[in-house]
Amino acid sequence: MRKPLGAIALSIAAAVLLTSCGQGDTAAEGEGSAEAGTLVVYTNSNSEGRGEWLQAEAAEAGFDIEIVGAGGADATNKLIAEKNNPIADVVFGLNNVYYEQLKKEDVLEPYTPEWSGEVDESLADPADEKAYWPLVQQAIVLAYNADTVSADEAPKDWPELWTEDEYKDRYERVTGMGGATTQLVMAGILSRYREDSGELGVSEEGWSQIEQYFSNGVPAVKDLDLFARFAEGEVDFGQMPSSSIPGREEAYGVTSGAVAPEIGVPYAIEQVAVVKGTDQQEQAQEFIDWFGSAEVQGEWAQEFDSLPVNEGALEQTKPEVIEFDEQFTHQDIDWTFVEENLAGWVEKIELEYMQ
Amino acid sequence: MLRSPAVVITMTVLVWFIAAFLLWPNANLLVQTFFPDGQFTGRAVEKLMSSERAMMSLGNSFLLAVTLALTVNAVGIFIVLVTEYFRIRGAKVLWLGYATTFIYGGIVLAAGYKFIYGADGIVTKFLAGIFPDMDRTWFEGFFAVLAVMTFATTTNHMLFLGSAIRNVDFQTIEAARNLGASSWTILRRVVLPTLKPTLFAVTILSFLTGLGALSAPQVLGGQDFETITPMILTFANSTTSRDLAALLALVLGVATIAMLSVMTRLERGGTYHSVAKVAAPLQKQPIRDRGANIAVHAVAYVLFLIYVFPLTLVVLYSCMDSAAISTGVLTLDRFTLENYVRVLSQQSALKPFIVSIVYSALAAIISVGGLLFVTRLMLKYRGWLMSALEYLLHIPWILPAAMIALGLLITYDRPNPLVGGFVLSGTVVILLLAFVIVKVPFTLRMLKAAFSSVNGSMEEAAAIMGAGTLYTFRRILLPAVLPAAAAVAALNFNNLLDDYDTAVFLAHPLYQPLGLQIKANTDGGASVEAIGNTFVYTVLLMVVMGTVMYLVYGRLNRVRRSPRARRVPLQRVGGDAGTPNADLPEGATTEESSAAPLR
Numbered sequence: 001m002r003k004p005l006g007a008i009a010l011s012i013a014a015a016v017l018l019t020s021c022g023q024g025d026t027a028a029e030g031e032g033s034a035e036a037g038t039l040v041v042y043t044n045s046n047s048e049g050r051g052e053w054l055q056a057e058a059a060e061a062g063f064d065i066e067i068v069g070a071g072g073a074d075a076t077n078k079l080i081a082e083k084n085n086p087i088a089d090v091v092f093g094l095n096n097v098y099y100e101q102l103k104k105e106d107v108l109e110p111y112t113p114e115w116s117g118e119v120d121e122s123l124a125d126p127a128d129e130k131a132y133w134p135l136v137q138q139a140i141v142l143a144y145n146a147d148t149v150s151a152d153e154a155p156k157d158w159p160e161l162w163t164e165d166e167y168k169d170r171y172e173r174v175t176g177m178g179g180a181t182t183q184l185v186m187a188g189i190l191s192r193y194r195e196d197s198g199e200l201g202v203s204e205e206g207w208s209q210i211e212q213y214f215s216n217g218v219p220a221v222k223d224l225d226l227f228a229r230f231a232e233g234e235v236d237f238g239q240m241p242s243s244s245i246p247g248r249e250e251a252y253g254v255t256s257g258a259v260a261p262e263i264g265v266p267y268a269i270e271q272v273a274v275v276k277g278t279d280q281q282e283q284a285q286e287f288i289d290w291f292g293s294a295e296v297q298g299e300w301a302q303e304f305d306s307l308p309v310n311e312g313a314l315e316q317t318k319p320e321v322i323e324f325d326e327q328f329t330h331q332d333i334d335w336t337f338v339e340e341n342l343a344g345w346v347e348k349i350e351l352e353y354m355q
Numbered sequence: 356m357l358r359s360p361a362v363v364i365t366m367t368v369l370v371w372f373i374a375a376f377l378l379w380p381n382a383n384l385l386v387q388t389f390f391p392d393g394q395f396t397g398r399a400v401e402k403l404m405s406s407e408r409a410m411m412s413l414g415n416s417f418l419l420a421v422t423l424a425l426t427v428n429a430v431g432i433f434i435v436l437v438t439e440y441f442r443i444r445g446a447k448v449l450w451l452g453y454a455t456t457f458i459y460g461g462i463v464l465a466a467g468y469k470f471i472y473g474a475d476g477i478v479t480k481f482l483a484g485i486f487p488d489m490d491r492t493w494f495e496g497f498f499a500v501l502a503v504m505t506f507a508t509t510t511n512h513m514l515f516l517g518s519a520i521r522n523v524d525f526q527t528i529e530a531a532r533n534l535g536a537s538s539w540t541i542l543r544r545v546v547l548p549t550l551k552p553t554l555f556a557v558t559i560l561s562f563l564t565g566l567g568a569l570s571a572p573q574v575l576g577g578q579d580f581e582t583i584t585p586m587i588l589t590f591a592n593s594t595t596s597r598d599l600a601a602l603l604a605l606v607l608g609v610a611t612i613a614m615l616s617v618m619t620r621l622e623r624g625g626t627y628h629s630v631a632k633v634a635a636p637l638q639k640q641p642i643r644d645r646g647a648n649i650a651v652h653a654v655a656y657v658l659f660l661i662y663v664f665p666l667t668l669v670v671l672y673s674c675m676d677s678a679a680i681s682t683g684v685l686t687l688d689r690f691t692l693e694n695y696v697r698v699l700s701q702q703s704a705l706k707p708f709i710v711s712i713v714y715s716a717l718a719a720i721i722s723v724g725g726l727l728f729v730t731r732l733m734l735k736y737r738g739w740l741m742s743a744l745e746y747l748l749h750i751p752w753i754l755p756a757a758m759i760a761l762g763l764l765i766t767y768d769r770p771n772p773l774v775g776g777f778v779l780s781g782t783v784v785i786l787l788l789a790f791v792i793v794k795v796p797f798t799l800r801m802l803k804a805a806f807s808s809v810n811g812s813m814e815e816a817a818a819i820m821g822a823g824t825l826y827t828f829r830r831i832l833l834p835a836v837l838p839a840a841a842a843v844a845a846l847n848f849n850n851l852l853d854d855y856d857t858a859v860f861l862a863h864p865l866y867q868p869l870g871l872q873i874k875a876n877t878d879g880g881a882s883v884e885a886i887g888n889t890f891v892y893t894v895l896l897m898v899v900m901g902t903v904m905y906l907v908y909g910r911l912n913r914v915r916r917s918p919r920a921r922r923v924p925l926q927r928v929g930g931d932a933g934t935p936n937a938d939l940p941e942g943a944t945t946e947e948s949s950a951a952p953l954r
Contacts, residue, residue, distance in 0.1 A: 040864075040865065066865060068864045068865065073593070074592060077592050077593050077594055078592075078864070080594050081592075081594055081764075081768055081780060081781075082768075082780060082781040084768060084769050084770065084778040084780070084781075085768075085778035085779075085780060085781040085782060086781065087781050087863070087864060087865070175578060176589075178592075219578050343593065343595040343596070344595075346593070346596075347402070347590075347593070347595065347596045347599070350408070350589065350590075350596075351402060351403070351405075351406035351408060351409060351599075352405070352406055352407065352408070354408055355408065355578075
């Protein structure tokens with residue numbers, strides 16, 4: 001009996017040792033966002049090196065930030081779920097629909113940044129006391145592989161993909177509803193079929209469009225990029241936010257085109273805001289002042305082909321980005337209507353149309 | 356009993372714990388599903404019933420559960436027979452191969468299989484080089500999930516069926532042979548009937564594992580094979596659709612409870628126990644038919660390769676450089692320790708590992724430490740109240756992990772008087788709580804067994820000599836049960852180390868445990884480095900778990916014959932890729948230990 005006792009004593013000692021270091025750790029963990037100066041930033045705009053770039057640049061400017069990345073809708077849900085005990089201090093990159101939702105749920109702390117005069121106020125929070133301010137905007141487009149499809153052959157608008165036989169089974173359709181881009185595409189289609197007496201404000205015709213979108217498309221493959229599939233010739237059409245196009249063209253060696261429907265395309269106006277209940281309000285505000293400034297937004301635009309809202313940053317924006325953007329008109333979407341119904345739409349699509 | 360302050364405190368804490376963490380969150384789940392605003396609503400039911408996708412995934416889950424119960428039994432019974440019953444060459448080596456699932460399971464195993472057989476996997480790339488036209492996604496969908504889960508969950512068979520078969524009285528076998536029975540008849544008519552209760556138990560466990568499966572369908576199910584638990588996860592993330600998640604979790608819960616009550620009923624029915632006064636140890640049976648013998652040997656070694664191959668590749672590739680991992684090359688001159696250096700030196704790579712170790716250790720110690728007092732009280736003061744409390748402590752055992760996690764999430768995402776008005780969601784505490792909760796039933800049963808086997812006269816002697824309750828507990832009882840308690844803590848630690856199913860609901864975004872990191876590395880368009888990291892995590896996990904297992908069993912087994920040695924039945928380690936909390940079935944604890952029977 002002696003020997004096993006010894007072994008067990010040893011393992012207990014090891015366990016105790018682990019916990020004692022552990023407790024130190026958890027004590028620090030418990031403070032969460034209160035940790036000396038670390039700002040927790042939630043965003044959906046951290047891929048393709050954006051997160052790393054921002055973290056490094058912010059560190060140089062004296063901000064210690066930690067980035068938590070998630071899809072637009074997922075990040076929104078997370079913020080709402082955590083509203084009674086927020087982890088995040090700042091949220092940026094989501095589009096106005098989500099910010100409106102966050103504001104309704106009382107997740108945001110109103111703040112007017114130093115650079116508020118340099119941006120078009122109509123793109124910010126419509127309320128008088130503004131809780132969120134715009135950083136960049138981008139068109140959500142239907143992209144096609146220009147190496148195999150000429151501009152004439154490409155469809156003129158989204159619905160052609162599933163109504164015209166020549167496009168069926170050649171476009172990529174989504175397999176999850178958590179992404180901001182996806183939800184905007186859906187909003188862009190559904191709001192064309194607004195009918196107040198219809199299910200969730202949409203006519204039957206509208207829902208049938210969605211059904212056909214799902215039944216005629218090629219399912220997306222998790223983490224296989226649309227442009228990679230262009231290169232492989234698996235699909236020829238699919239959704240894409242405009243700022244992601246140049247980088248991907250280069251990465252996968254394809255040329256792409258974008259469809260410019262007459263009705264216009266949905267625009268994502270990506271915003272920034274302070275999260276309510278942060279214990280580092282001042283820090284968070286300073287970070288927003290820095291990040292939204294003409295200088296940093298200009299660098300961001302240079303690095304990641306974005307189209308900044310800050311007028312001062314436009315000078316540093318790549319001319320081809322501006323040119324690309326000029327071919328589109330803004331689709332006229334009633335954002336209040338979208339915001340009210342989006343959660344219901346997503347749920348219905350998840351349950352009934354997603355296969 | 357109320358005179359001792361220690362008793363009063365323990366009782367208060369116990370009742371509070373049960374009310375706040377076992378009863379209310381799950382009851383609240385019901386309330387939120389059907390009475391979200393105080394009014395009954397059938398919204399969630401209607402929505403789900405009319406959703407083809409939801410019904411399909413329900414069907415898939417039950418399909419998986421039923422087929423898994425069959426396949427796991429087929430493979431499980433076979434490997435137990437070849438390692439314990441038949442005379443097979445190299446049975447010890449075979450046993451080691453099959454036993455790898457003790458230290459390699461759950462999300463880690465699913466990830467490993469994906470890196471090897473998945474669309475970009477090492478083996479797939481190799482095969483595609485030979486057959487360019489092959490379907491690269493061959494290892495995906497129902498077949499892949501079933502295969503992976505089958506080979507990952509035979510652990511229960513090795514444990515429970517293995518020990519049951521060792522207990523078969525050899526005299527009955529000899530008697531049957533003397534009466535002229537063939538080997539096949541003996542197996543079918545003598546051996547298997549005695550194993551019936553254990554077989555029921557492991558069948559139900561396999562069924563439940565399939566029903567609640569999360570990581571394997573997520574990683575390998577692909578588009579066409581979706582099951583319930585991943586759907587629960589999808590809806591749990593959205594605050595407006597949580598009632599759907601709750602309802603799906605309830606369906607799982609009800610199915611689980613139904614299966615367990617069937618099991619208890621079956622157990623009460625006639626079981627064959629050999630109750631020989633002097634049981635003769637089992638001698639391994641030769642297979643006389645030459646053809647059959649060769650066939651059994653062949654199948655046994657093929658299975659061995661299936662078990663060991665992925666693991667071996669993971670270990671080998673953890674020592675290859677990135678280029679070799681991405682191209683699938685395996686040569687000695689690409690050998691490098693760079694993956695290990697990266698994981699152990701980069702804070703971001705090491706952090707999930709540390710987080711997991713801290714969480715698991717804390718949960719293991721809290722559950723064992725707390726229940727030491729509780730178990731003691733339960734044995735000392737028997738009565739209706741205590742038995743009621745004991746039953747309630749088994750709640751986590753009958754509910755799927757996803758449901759427990761969801762209950763905590765929707766109950767404590769706002770200030771609640773039960774926990775002093777604090778909000779628990781978004782803190783690091785909530786996952787720790789869930790870890791403790793899922794470990795309660797197993798810990799309780801094990802500790803109860805340990806306490807029961809303490810010689811009662813020692814305690815009486817202490818009391819006669821005037822020792823107080825606490826003093827007796829501290830100086831007499833605690834030392835006696837400490838070895839068992841430490842062993843239970845160690846097993847809990849092992850079991851939680853690679854948890855994914857609970858953490859995916861509750862983890863703090865900045866302190867993500869290893870399971871989540873490994874899962875993220877399986878998608879994320881994962882960089883080669885991330886894959887290398889996962890290989891290293893796997894090896895490190897196996898080293899840690901293996902060491903713990905050795906400390907608990909390796910050393911104890913050597914003194915197995917000592918009358919006071921208390922063996923703790925093994926616990927499923929790492930799970931299956933399914934519910935991690937289905938630890939021990941009531942009838943499955945037929946361990947030959949000198950510990951008191953578990954009930």
